[in-house]
Amino acid sequence: MLKQRLMWIAWPAFLMAGVLEMLVFATVDPGDLHWFGQPVTLSRQGVYTLAFFAFWAITMASSALTTLLSMSPFEVNRCPVPVDERPEDCARHACATDGKARQIS
Structure with a gap:
């Protein structure tokens, strides 16, 4: 890409x-x-x-x-690191809820 x-x-x-x-x-x-x-x-x-x-x-x-x-907002804000490999203190660390990941601000 x-x-x-x-x-x-x-x-x-x-x-x-x-x-x-x-x-x-x-x-x-x-x-x-x-x-x-x-x-x-x-x-x-x-x-x-x-x-x-x-x-x-x-x-x-x-x-x-x-x-x-x-570029769409999704493309700009997309984190290249997979959800399960992000560090705990990452601002884009996602929580698993109902099998889906959401971003915590």
């Missing part, structure tokens, strides 16, 4: 980073860029590469936030 969620985040972000790269550098020449008043000393290919990874990181953060916000 984790690998699937990572692909939900990384793959659309990769595609959008490519689109952003094309849109930005269709209008901006990397040779004309300045950083704090000084010309950028990287090659054009270096600027393209760094920009792509920056775009990818930003769009991955956006996709991750969307994935997080789409």
Whole structure:
């Protein structure tokens, strides 16, 4: 499930980073860029590469936030440790009542 969620985040972000790269550098020449008043000393290919990874990181953060916000409360509050293996002082320690486990707050 984790690998699937990572692909939900990384793959659309990769595609959008490519689109952003094309849109930005269709209008901006990397040779004309300045950083704090000084010309950028990287090659054009270096600027393209760094920009792509920056775009990818930003769009991955956006996709991750969307994935997080789409999770149900059950998924967010689910404890990965089985009920019978949880420590006694665990806030999510469940009591057995009628064969079902319920959470004690």
